[in-house]
Amino acid sequence: MNFVIELMGIIAAIFTTLAFLPQTIRVIKTKSTQDLSWYWIVIFAFGVFLWLIYGILIMSIGVILGNFITLVCLIIIIRYKFIYN
Numbered sequence: 068m069n070f071v072i073e074l075m076g077i078i079a080a081i082f083t084t085l086a087f088l089p090q091t092i093r094v095i096k097t098k099s100t101q102d103l104s105w106y107w108i109v110i111f112a113f114g115v116f117l118w119l120i121y122g123i124l125i126m127s128i129g130v131i132l133g134n135f136i137t138l139v140c141l142i143i144i145i146r147y148k149f150i151y152n
Contacts (some may be wrong), residue, residue, distance in 0.1 A: 073129060080133025084140075091140040100148040108148065112141045 094100055115138050122130030 073127065076127055076129030077132075078129075080129040084133045084136045087137050087140050091143055094144050094147050098147060098151045100144060100152055103144065103148065105148070108141065108145060112138065112145070115141060 094103075115134050118130060119134040119138060122128075122134055
């Protein structure tokens with residue numbers, strides 16, 4: 068795969084993953100997930116999981132890492148949603 072294209076994917080993955088971290092940190096600090104819809108969580112997690120599989124199939128490190136980290140954050144949020152709601 069072209070290096071420039073892969074680099075663009077890695078940079079995009081960094082920004083989209085970083086954008087999700089503040090929400091995860093807020094959930095951990097406040098232990099509150101009341102404002103987060105189950106529909107949003109489930110639909111988003113399914114989409115992120117499919118992006119992860121896609122990244123593995125095309126062997127794109129940017130797509131794999133970005134979506135893996137985002138999926139881990141979502142799993143943390145789901146755990147907190149079960150425990151504290």
